[in-house]
Amino acid sequence: xxxxxxxxxxxxxxxxxxxxxxxxxxxxxxxxxxxxxxxxxxxxxxxxxxxxxxxxxxxxxxxxxxxxxxxxxxxxxxxxxxxxxxxxxxxxxxxxxxxxxxxxxxxxxxxxxxxxxxxxxxxxxxxxxxxxxxxxxxxxxxxxxxxxxxxxxxxxxxxxxxxxxxxxxxxxxxxxxxxxxxxxxxxxxxxxxxxxxxxxxxxxxxxxxxxxxxxxxxxxxxxxxxxxxxxxxxxxxxxxxxxxxxxxxxxxxxxxxxxxxxxxxxxxxxxxxxxxxxxxxxxxxxxxxxxxxxxxxxxxxxxxxxxxxxxxxxxxxxx
Amino acid sequence: xxxxxxxxxxxxxxxxxxxxxxxxxxxxxxxxxxxxxxxxxxxxxxxxxxxxxxxxxxxxxxxxxxxxxxxxxxxxxxxxxxxxxxxxxxxxxxxxxxxxxxxxxxxxxxxxxxxxxxxxxxxxxxxxxxxxxxxxxxxxxxxxxxxxxxxxxxxxxxxxxxxxxxxxxxxxxxxxxxxxxxxxxxxxxxxxxxxxxxxxxxxxxxxxxxxxxxxxxxxxxxxxxxxxxxxxxxxxxxxxxxxxxxxxxxxxxxxxxxxxxxxxxxxxxxxxxxxxxxxxxxxxxxxxxxxxxxxxxxxxxxxxxxxxxxxxxxxxxxx
Numbered sequence: 001x002x003x004x005x006x007x008x009x010x011x012x013x014x015x016x017x018x019x020x021x022x023x024x025x026x027x028x029x030x031x032x033x034x035x036x037x038x039x040x041x042x043x044x045x046x047x048x049x050x051x052x053x054x055x056x057x058x059x060x061x062x063x064x065x066x067x068x069x070x071x072x073x074x075x076x077x078x079x080x081x082x083x084x085x086x087x088x089x090x091x092x093x094x095x096x097x098x099x100x101x102x103x104x105x106x107x108x109x110x111x112x113x114x115x116x117x118x119x120x121x122x123x124x125x126x127x128x129x130x131x132x133x134x135x136x137x138x139x140x141x142x143x144x145x146x147x148x149x150x151x152x153x154x155x156x157x158x159x160x161x162x163x164x165x166x167x168x169x170x171x172x173x174x175x176x177x178x179x180x181x182x183x184x185x186x187x188x189x190x191x192x193x194x195x196x197x198x199x200x201x202x203x204x205x206x207x208x209x210x211x212x213x214x215x216x217x218x219x220x221x222x223x224x225x226x227x228x229x230x231x232x233x234x235x236x237x238x239x240x241x242x243x244x245x246x247x248x249x250x251x252x253x254x255x256x257x258x259x260x261x262x263x264x265x266x267x268x269x270x271x272x273x274x275x276x277x278x279x280x281x282x283x284x285x286x287x288x289x290x291x292x293x294x295x296x297x298x299x300x301x302x303x304x305x306x307x308x309x310x311x312x313x314x315x316x317x318x319x
Numbered sequence: 320x321x322x323x324x325x326x327x328x329x330x331x332x333x334x335x336x337x338x339x340x341x342x343x344x345x346x347x348x349x350x351x352x353x354x355x356x357x358x359x360x361x362x363x364x365x366x367x368x369x370x371x372x373x374x375x376x377x378x379x380x381x382x383x384x385x386x387x388x389x390x391x392x393x394x395x396x397x398x399x400x401x402x403x404x405x406x407x408x409x410x411x412x413x414x415x416x417x418x419x420x421x422x423x424x425x426x427x428x429x430x431x432x433x434x435x436x437x438x439x440x441x442x443x444x445x446x447x448x449x450x451x452x453x454x455x456x457x458x459x460x461x462x463x464x465x466x467x468x469x470x471x472x473x474x475x476x477x478x479x480x481x482x483x484x485x486x487x488x489x490x491x492x493x494x495x496x497x498x499x500x501x502x503x504x505x506x507x508x509x510x511x512x513x514x515x516x517x518x519x520x521x522x523x524x525x526x527x528x529x530x531x532x533x534x535x536x537x538x539x540x541x542x543x544x545x546x547x548x549x550x551x552x553x554x555x556x557x558x559x560x561x562x563x564x565x566x567x568x569x570x571x572x573x574x575x576x577x578x579x580x581x582x583x584x585x586x587x588x589x590x591x592x593x594x595x596x597x598x599x600x601x602x603x604x605x606x607x608x609x610x611x612x613x614x615x616x617x618x619x620x621x622x623x624x625x626x627x628x629x630x631x632x633x634x635x636x637x638x
Contacts, residue, residue, distance in 0.1 A: 039456075050472045054464060222349075279467035
């Protein structure tokens, strides 16, 4: 590619031969262009047109009137967003949930992989592993329905256990104190097996001679885990940790939205769900687009920072 | 244990592998205790992972009185398959399953063709504008318009409330392009070159040569796309409005989580549904619907999990 560019620069005065060369290249690659052009058209229509519609954040946008008919309001929506105390509450909610999940959900897959590695019975190991992948294939709607099943104050299993212990059942779902807890526990349920895959493969790629050497040095199983296995998975852990921190401001729309109810809104409302309600349900497109843009710019910055750190740490990056 | 190894010179060397496993080295008491604890811990994890699913299955097949008394845990009490007979007659549910199947399988087929066509020029093309083409695709991995701009785009393209909106919106994702391109790159370039010398055009090379050689990655991405579409809730929520176009997840939400998510109170649930003139669904029917929605993914995943796992590794190695 670069050599082609250099050559064309050299022969810039010899325009007829250059034109011939360019034409030749295009003609040789005509089938490639037949692939490239439809893909570009698709990208423009479905990925870049939405970016064009970010312009709606500067208008009092009405769907039927378009940009011409809608009133230009400048930065009004951004000002309203940034001056609203609600915005910071939404961001705080997202950060609280993500910090808790980083503390609890995130290390679980590694712990699971390390423990699974110590299971000596092969068929049992295989069964545990296969079952642990299952939640990955269950949709959020079903997950939230299961949560409702188990936590229901009248019909749920947990209420039953409370009754057996002689306590009055708690309505977990309508109590904001439990919102993060429910999220975290179900998050562990969803990710513990699936996210362990990468650790399991990191463990299996550890050089077996290291274990042999450790045994000769008299290391028992615990020492082998401590000095061979854990150092072997640590680079993976650090890399995933940095990436996870880059995702600090993102939240899973489906799960948050479906677990929300009027009683826990104080802690469960986050930017994406708020944007959905304002934008799609109340049709305040301008305000919602401004909020969405604000959110994506913040998260992109965070991802870029995390990515540059991981580049320095491990020379592997997300992009 | 004896193993024979063929060396490069053709001599067979006998290696003596010492088996260090439990059969040969006497285990300490601490190790024995740990093994037992570990097996128990894994069993508890199995219970934690399986209980919600078994609970749903059990409730769907139990009798009304047992469900109302919250006696049903992980096995059905008072076996009663009436709920399945009820949902078998629900044409709206089947319509939504059909819609989801169209989006998942139709979307998958179109997606694969589009992704291969998008990845081929990146892997093998030497054309003017390759750099730009690559940037145009990669940029969408970093930054996207967001919920409301997507909604406005689909409205303006006239695709709102059609299944095409769901299929086309998820057609080409930059991440999948990267995965497929990196697999294409691992195929020796001489394969493409010699086919070109033989006079094959790029479409022939892609469909006759490269795609058959890339079955593992195609299978992986296909499954990602199918599971993604089948379990997707957010995109249908934003892009679909009429009941006849509802996908399974939207239908599930309206059947199972209808009022619970807003108030999580069973009395208001029956009031609101009665108000709308819809007969309130029994708990068994709700759970039967959940079971039906889970069956396709849960019944196939143990057989195809190796493709998923290789996919996770592809994503990690890609760097």
